[in-house]
Amino acid sequence: MAKKNTAQAPLTPAVLHILLALSTGERHGYGIMKQAEADSQGRTKMGPGTLYGSMGRMMESGLIRESDKRVDPEMDDERRIYYELTDAGRAALEAELKRYRGVVAVAEGRLAHGH
Amino acid sequence: MATNVAGRRYRTWYAMLLRLYPRPFRERFGEGMAQTFHDVCREHRDAGRGLFGLALWIFFETSVGIVRENTTHIVRETTHMSQLGKTTLRVALGALVVLMVPLVASQVVEGWNWPPGAFVRVYVLFFGTGMAYALIARKMGAWSYKAGVAVALVAGFALGWSTMVQTADSGHPERLWYLSVLVVGFIGACLARLKAPGLAVTLFAMAATLALIAVMLPSGAPPDMARRMAIGHGVFVVLFTTSGLMFRHASFAGCRPGR
Numbered sequence: 001m002a003k004k005n006t007a008q009a010p011l012t013p014a015v016l017h018i019l020l021a022l023s024t025g026e027r028h029g030y031g032i033m034k035q036a037e038a039d040s041q042g043r044t045k046m047g048p049g050t051l052y053g054s055m056g057r058m059m060e061s062g063l064i065r066e067s068d069k070r071v072d073p074e075m076d077d078e079r080r081i082y083y084e085l086t087d088a089g090r091a092a093l094e095a096e097l098k099r100y101r102g103v104v105a106v107a108e109g110r111l112a113h114g115h
Numbered sequence: 116m117a118t119n120v121a122g123r124r125y126r127t128w129y130a131m132l133l134r135l136y137p138r139p140f141r142e143r144f145g146e147g148m149a150q151t152f153h154d155v156c157r158e159h160r161d162a163g164r165g166l167f168g169l170a171l172w173i174f175f176e177t178s179v180g181i182v183r184e185n186t187t188h189i190v191r192e193t194t195h196m197s198q199l200g201k202t203t204l205r206v207a208l209g210a211l212v213v214l215m216v217p218l219v220a221s222q223v224v225e226g227w228n229w230p231p232g233a234f235v236r237v238y239v240l241f242f243g244t245g246m247a248y249a250l251i252a253r254k255m256g257a258w259s260y261k262a263g264v265a266v267a268l269v270a271g272f273a274l275g276w277s278t279m280v281q282t283a284d285s286g287h288p289e290r291l292w293y294l295s296v297l298v299v300g301f302i303g304a305c306l307a308r309l310k311a312p313g314l315a316v317t318l319f320a321m322a323a324t325l326a327l328i329a330v331m332l333p334s335g336a337p338p339d340m341a342r343r344m345a346i347g348h349g350v351f352v353v354l355f356t357t358s359g360l361m362f363r364h365a366s367f368a369g370c371r372p373g374r
Contacts, residue, residue, distance in 0.1 A: 029147045030154035047173045048151045049180025052144040056184075075154070081147050 011096050014054040017044050019063065019085065019093040026067045028080035029055075055083065063089035122156045125170040132174060135181045137188035148177075202249045210241035244272045251309055257368050260311055263361030267318055270354035271297055274325075277347075292332055296325045296355075311366035318359030322352045 307313020
């Protein structure tokens, strides 16, 4: 399937948190969910439906990919599928952070003039 | 203990709920989703929290995902069907254009007197060959795969056509043996499931079968005709071998159908 150019498009909160969670390394589904919750200080709670639905679309867009299937040493002995960022995914995350920085700069400038 | 029983029950119900996802999504993520649900339930249980509220929220959240994924799946299938319809229309029109050649020729060439039924059969052959190319070639983007399919279909079509015509003209039913080359091709393509490495072997097998028939089958033709038949056999063997080499190139490129 053709990879879409999502580097310029604003990301949904779920996609942004999945990219953030994977930015430090490979994780399985539950690991991504817990990391997203921790990154947002508990404000973002994704269930499996939102998580895997978003990951399906991200895989089609080439932002993430399956890494391998192995046991998580900190959990039980079940093998889990791990996911990782692609170069396109890292570029999309960097572009989104740049966009956020731009919005924050504009907002801070306006607020400073307003006071 | 009661939480364990409830957890098992919820996991069973969740597994049943996951069956409502479209098959491709379920096959890809079903196992991971069930595992994640199990992990979340275990975390709540270990923290001494009840599972009812959690299960209710995840069941609702997953149901929303099921509706969304099924909608996406239906939209994709509809788009695919409309693309197939366009392809069919293009091939049908293309076959009609090609049919104009014998249709016009029958009007201007003396002795070319095809009955109407022959035009219908020829049109079906053109359309069938065109659709076979359109459906098989879309399986892979590699140029060598598409070229291999084109050469194999053109050579197969020409072999089948000339066999039918020569059998009808000469009254030698043993020449129908040449159709076994096409049978080898059809069986080979089915066994290979249209993958390039298998198709390469199939086309080489077709070339070998044709060469064997050409050697084994007595032509009974005068020397001049026999020489022309030998050249014809040689051309077909080269075409099938060329097609096989193209599929071999496609398989070395590491491409598989569907990519």
